[in-house]
Amino acid sequence: MSEPVAFSDLARAAYCPRQLYYARREDRDPPPEHDRARDLAAQYDALAVAADAALATYDLAVEPPEFRSNLRASLDRHGRVADPAETAAYVRGKDAHGRVGKVHTGPLSVSIVTPGSPPEAGVWEPQSVRAVAAAKALAWREEQPVERAYVEYARHGVVRELSLTTRRKAAYRRALRAARALDGPPPRLHDDAKCGACEYREECGAKTRTLRSLLSSGD
Ligand code: SF4
Numbered sequence: 001m002s003e004p005v006a007f008s009d010l011a012r013a014a015y016c017p018r019q020l021y022y023a024r025r026e027d028r029d030p031p032p033e034h035d036r037a038r039d040l041a042a043q044y045d046a047l048a049v050a051a052d053a054a055l056a057t058y059d060l061a062v063e064p065p066e067f068r069s070n071l072r073a074s075l076d077r078h079g080r081v082a083d084p085a086e087t088a089a090y091v092r093g094k095d096a097h098g099r100v101g102k103v104h105t106g107p108l109s110v111s112i113v114t115p116g117s118p119p120e121a122g123v124w125e126p127q128s129v130r131a132v133a134a135a136k137a138l139a140w141r142e143e144q145p146v147e148r149a150y151v152e153y154a155r156h157g158v159v160r161e162l163s164l165t166t167r168r169k170a171a172y173r174r175a176l177r178a179a180r181a182l183d184g185p186p187p188r189l190h191d192d193a194k195c196g197a198c199e200y201r202e203e204c205g206a207k208t209r210t211l212r213s214l215l216s217s218g219d
Helices: 007-015 017-026 033-041 044-048 064-077 125-142 166-181 192-196 209-217
Strands: 086-092 096-104 109-114 148-153 158-163
Touching (some): 007 017, 007 125, 007 166, 017 166, 033 109, 044 064, 064 158, 096 125, 096 148, 109 125, 125 166
Parallel strands (some): 109 148
Antiparallel strands (some): 086 096
């Protein structure tokens, strides 16, 4: 049986297999905003009633009034994220392992906590893959199904719920295959949005459209 793959590797494989190749070679520590997001996610009830001056002392991605309004709306819909059964729990499943932001019971579900920004609706694909990986690992540990997960964009006060649909599970399996098959650098994506935001773009040498137009304007 293959060794379980790290949740973080699966999220990278979903973003770009080549990025995973660089991340495995370099083994960088996660940036500090990850810890700050987890710190925010641990005190939602207090933050939802905190004054602007108090909120301004935190690493928020939006202004305090917007954060408070987002958080109150999130807690109205998904209040259980403020009272998890476990936090920062290490979970090892059959195919994947890693730390989950929160574990909820009744029904069993998981939260992924991210310092990033939410999309207009739903969640970004790498976070969906990570959430499915965490949910499946928890299901393996608890020997019962996990059908829902949450992605907490903690620095925005935004919480999105997702169900483990056939499409999401298929994306997870694709990422698992890509992570297991990695052997040498995969091809570049040529995706301006993804490459422009990628922390490994210099090593990779991918040229975004802005750079390509600058280079071609010098021809
Ligand atoms: S720059 Fe683009 S192709 Fe290169 S690793 Fe990053 S996302 Fe992948």
